[in-house]
Amino acid sequence: MTATAASPTAPTVSTPSTLRRALQQKRLVSGAVITLIIVLIAILGPLVAPHGQNEVVGPPFSSVGVLGTDYLGQDVLSRLLHGGLAVLVIALLATLFGMVVGIIIGVVAAYSGGWWDEVIMRLNDVVLAFPQILLALVVLTAVNQPRAWMIVVLVGISHAPRVARVARGVALGIVSRDFVYAAEALGEKRSRVILAEVLPNMNAPLLAEGGLRLTYSIGLVAGLGFLGFSTNPEAANWGQMINENRLALSTQPWAVLAPVFIIGVFTIGTNLMADGIAQLSQRGD
Amino acid sequence: MTNTVDTAVRQGQGIAIEGLRIGLTSRPGVDVVDDIDLVMRTGEVVGLVGESGSGKTTVGTALLGYTRAGAVFDGGKVLFEDRDVLALPWQQVRQLRGEEIAYVPQDPAAALNPSIRIGKQIVELMQLRGLGTAESRLAGARAGLAEVGLPNDDEFLSRYSHQLSGGQVQRVALAMAFLPRPKVLVLDEPTTGLDVTTQGMVLRTMGELCRSHGVAALYVTHDLAVVANIADRVAVMYAGQIVELGPKEQLFADPRHPYTRALLDSIPHLSQARALSGIPGRTPAPGARPGGCRFHNRCAYAIEECAKDTPALRDLAPAHQVRCIRAEEIGAWDISRGAVPDARPDRPRDVILSIENLGVFYGHKQVVFDVSFDVAKAEVVALVGESGSGKTTISRCVGGLHKEWTGRIGFEDRDLGHGSRARSAADRKRIQYIFQNPYLSLNPRLTIEQIVKRPMELFGIASGRQATDRVVELLDQVALGPAVLKYQANRLSGGERQRVAIARALAAEPDVLVCDEVTSALDVSVQGSIVALLESLRVERGISMLFVTHNLALVRSIAARVQILNGGRLVESGMVADVMDHPQEDYTKRLLANSPRID
Numbered sequence: 001m002t003a004t005a006a007s008p009t010a011p012t013v014s015t016p017s018t019l020r021r022a023l024q025q026k027r028l029v030s031g032a033v034i035t036l037i038i039v040l041i042a043i044l045g046p047l048v049a050p051h052g053q054n055e056v057v058g059p060p061f062s063s064v065g066v067l068g069t070d071y072l073g074q075d076v077l078s079r080l081l082h083g084g085l086a087v088l089v090i091a092l093l094a095t096l097f098g099m100v101v102g103i104i105i106g107v108v109a110a111y112s113g114g115w116w117d118e119v120i121m122r123l124n125d126v127v128l129a130f131p132q133i134l135l136a137l138v139v140l141t142a143v144n145q146p147r148a149w150m151i152v153v154l155v156g157i158s159h160a161p162r163v164a165r166v167a168r169g170v171a172l173g174i175v176s177r178d179f180v181y182a183a184e185a186l187g188e189k190r191s192r193v194i195l196a197e198v199l200p201n202m203n204a205p206l207l208a209e210g211g212l213r214l215t216y217s218i219g220l221v222a223g224l225g226f227l228g229f230s231t232n233p234e235a236a237n238w239g240q241m242i243n244e245n246r247l248a249l250s251t252q253p254w255a256v257l258a259p260v261f262i263i264g265v266f267t268i269g270t271n272l273m274a275d276g277i278a279q280l281s282q283r284g285d
Numbered sequence: 286m287t288n289t290v291d292t293a294v295r296q297g298q299g300i301a302i303e304g305l306r307i308g309l310t311s312r313p314g315v316d317v318v319d320d321i322d323l324v325m326r327t328g329e330v331v332g333l334v335g336e337s338g339s340g341k342t343t344v345g346t347a348l349l350g351y352t353r354a355g356a357v358f359d360g361g362k363v364l365f366e367d368r369d370v371l372a373l374p375w376q377q378v379r380q381l382r383g384e385e386i387a388y389v390p391q392d393p394a395a396a397l398n399p400s401i402r403i404g405k406q407i408v409e410l411m412q413l414r415g416l417g418t419a420e421s422r423l424a425g426a427r428a429g430l431a432e433v434g435l436p437n438d439d440e441f442l443s444r445y446s447h448q449l450s451g452g453q454v455q456r457v458a459l460a461m462a463f464l465p466r467p468k469v470l471v472l473d474e475p476t477t478g479l480d481v482t483t484q485g486m487v488l489r490t491m492g493e494l495c496r497s498h499g500v501a502a503l504y505v506t507h508d509l510a511v512v513a514n515i516a517d518r519v520a521v522m523y524a525g526q527i528v529e530l531g532p533k534e535q536l537f538a539d540p541r542h543p544y545t546r547a548l549l550d551s552i553p554h555l556s557q558a559r560a561l562s563g564i565p566g567r568t569p570a571p572g573a574r575p576g577g578c579r580f581h582n583r584c585a586y587a588i589e590e591c592a593k594d595t596p597a598l599r600d601l602a603p604a605h606q607v608r609c610i611r612a613e614e615i616g617a618w619d620i621s622r623g624a625v626p627d628a629r630p631d632r633p634r635d636v637i638l639s640i641e642n643l644g645v646f647y648g649h650k651q652v653v654f655d656v657s658f659d660v661a662k663a664e665v666v667a668l669v670g671e672s673g674s675g676k677t678t679i680s681r682c683v684g685g686l687h688k689e690w691t692g693r694i695g696f697e698d699r700d701l702g703h704g705s706r707a708r709s710a711a712d713r714k715r716i717q718y719i720f721q722n723p724y725l726s727l728n729p730r731l732t733i734e735q736i737v738k739r740p741m742e743l744f745g746i747a748s749g750r751q752a753t754d755r756v757v758e759l760l761d762q763v764a765l766g767p768a769v770l771k772y773q774a775n776r777l778s779g780g781e782r783q784r785v786a787i788a789r790a791l792a793a794e795p796d797v798l799v800c801d802e803v804t805s806a807l808d809v810s811v812q813g814s815i816v817a818l819l820e821s822l823r824v825e826r827g828i829s830m831l832f833v834t835h836n837l838a839l840v841r842s843i844a845a846r847v848q849i850l851n852g853g854r855l856v857e858s859g860m861v862a863d864v865m866d867h868p869q870e871d872y873t874k875r876l877l878a879n880s881p882r883i884d
Binding site: 178179181182186187188196197200201203 | 684685686705706708710713717718720721722725726727728729730731739740743789793
């Protein structure tokens with residue numbers, strides 16, 4: 001009775017590196033390129049803008065400059081280049097915050113199970129019942145001058161219960177797998193079971209959810225800007241620009257359409273990228 | 286021989302596969318199955334045996350003119366009543382399927398519509414096939430159910446499939462397959478997943494129906510013992526080719542292909558304890574199969590010539606064909622080789638684990654009642670029962686995975702806590718649990734090194750460089766090379782994964798291993814090598830094992846004592862040889878009588 005010498009032979013189908021596989025995926029590459037371009041515009045924009053963001057270059061709603069002027073006669077192109085960074089940074093931070101809080105809630109609920117699960121998720125449902133933007137508005141109307149961190153926290157918190165539902169659903173399928181029980185039987189700490197065993201297996205769906213949430217965040221932050229809740233009313237802001245110039249939609253449409261267009265393209269880019277990453281890590285299973 | 290068979294088939298007697306080759310659309314030149322010649326005569330059951338990846342199911346569905354997506358017919362014929370099924374237009378194939386060539390799938394629950402009542406489903410089938418008249422169909426359905434030994438009153442006909450037991454569902458599927466009076470029947474592992482008593486019943490029903498209706502049946506399975514009970518002739522498949530084909534008696538009494546012999550060597554017997562062995566290496570996937578004889582790189586009898594040309598399937602005796610150039614040279618064969626004496630009953634026992642008056646609950650429902658037994662040092666105790674008997678539940682209580690129990694689980698001189706978190710680190714370390722399904726029990730995101738290292742870090746046995754060395758040592762013990770260290774589990778086969786799971790358990794340096802059906806998800810040859818590994822661990826390290834299984838024959842080969850469970854109660858217990866040779870209880874007798882045996 002000899003034990004068999006089962007040393008696995010090298011796999012016959014060569015497995016290309018993750019980077020190589022990533023580059024082969026059109027969805028991921030095109031999404032990443034679009035996102036990168038917009039991010040570069042937002043970061044480098046202020047440096048290359050032909051005018052300052054509050055510089056009056058001509059009469060209001062005129063066609064001076066590439067994209068014309070806005071309601072105060074400021075150059076639309078320059079304001080577009082200046083107004084991206086704040087929106088993007090706030091949206092990104094808000095998404096991260098919301099994802100982290102939401103994932104913690106969802107995974108803890110799924111892992112605890114039983115009563116804890118019920119209590120956590122019902123409380124979650126209560127928060128979920130608030131329309132996303134309403135929660136932010138309630139707080140923002142109460143303060144004089146909103147700070148950036150307030151918007152980050154408010155947008156993040158409004159995401160959290162939605163992320164939590166998704167995270168709990170994904171985690172439920174994982175916490176009942178044998179390798180989690182195996183860790184339990186070894187007596188691993190609960191936090192380690194969650195961090196080392198459960199979370200790494202949730203990558204793909206969570207990345208997809210993250211992409212979606214980033215899209216919503218940009219919409220929300222821009223929306224808050226549109227409603228007048230921006231950190232600095234003087235400074236350019238894509239959302240605020242839409243609000244400021246909407247009166248002249250028929251005469252000087254570019255003042256509105258340019259920020260709309262750039263927000264739209266950016267969300268498409270981030271979504272494609274998140275989808276691509278999700279597919280990639282799924283295939284890596 | 287082919288010619289006479291050909292004529293017989295053309296006259297409407299049975300079905301024949303000729304030179305069948307099925308390839309992959311994505312990789313031209315790569316075959317899934319190749320050079321398949323197989324004849325099924327009327328009233329005959331042919332067993333098609335192979336391990337996973339051998340292409341047996343592909344051959345089975347080819348009889349229906351079907352391949353799964355991604356596979357394509359590259360050549361060959363399926364001759365049925367003067368027609369080539371593979372060359373027929375799809376309208377005619379559709380007519381043929383079900384009516385003349387029927388198929389019984391592995392998982393009947395998935396084949397029946399869960400939202401339509403049983404009676405309606407059968408009537409619908411007859412409607413679709415144009416059988417009977419609107420009035421006679423219901424009577425036909427009742428007759429069909431009666432044929433397979435099921436009740437056929439209105440109450441039964443109005444049930445949904447989830448209201449039937451697994452065996453009943455499989456028999457409904459059989460009844461539906463037989464209703465259109467097919468001439469050919471393809472059975473794809475129809476009893477896998479059923480309990481032995483249910484399996485026995487289904488097999489008997491099926492055998493009777495095939496013979497009484499004069500059906501030519503192909504029984505596809507991985508279980509040689511089942512084939513030994515039901516088939517008239519047996520074809521053994523390896524890596525997409527038939528390697529041996531012959532009448533059942535001849536194949537089991539005098540197997541001539543080294544692969545057939547290796548398979549038989551890895552199967553446990555009911556009547557005697559055996560030292561099981563596996564087959565070295567792993568089954569090659571399509572595209573990775575070696576040239577020459579496809580088995581030569583794992584064959585104990587291989588010579589240089591074996592690697593050169595693909596041997597042809599040649600006649601050795603009338604109706605006995607072998608694909609091996611050395612078939613005459615490999616010597617005689619004895620089915621009972623590898624037999625070892627049963628464990629000695631008078632050996633002194635030093636009890637390490639004792640279970641007293643164990644009652645287990647799920648919520649308010651009690652599933653295990655008053656079970657008591659003990660496990661001695663370096664002893665294997667088997668917990669045997671059918672599904673729902675509570676065997677796994679008991680093992681989970683011992684392993685600390687289930688908390689709701691009453692009674693006492695004693696480990697050495699102290700009581701074990703309910704659930705792993707209520708136990709001391711030392712107790713958790715010394716009792717290790719190995720799971721049934723190695724595809725679920727290893728975290729797919731971690732490398733093998735991380736998985737095996739973790740218990741050492743957790744219990745402070747070793748860390749860092751030293752731990753890595755220990756991991757290599759352990760992997761070597763379970764016959765895995767250091768190459769797998771950086772692999773993720775998904776690059777390993779089922780047997781290799783189970784070895785990693787065993788290495789993880791060993792990493793904690795346990796005194797007791799709780800093995801929950803550790804081989805039931807694996808091929809028989811892999812099961813053989815895992816059992817051999819566990820046995821060597823028991824002998825060398827003096828590890829005790831609580832071995833949960835439904836396979837009585839396996840118990841004989843691995844365990845010293847056996848506890849037979851039924852419905853959460855202990856029915857019979859004792860030394861394995863005593864219980865198997867002189868069963869006292871009716872339930873044990875019934876289990877033994879229904880277990881398919883090969884000897």
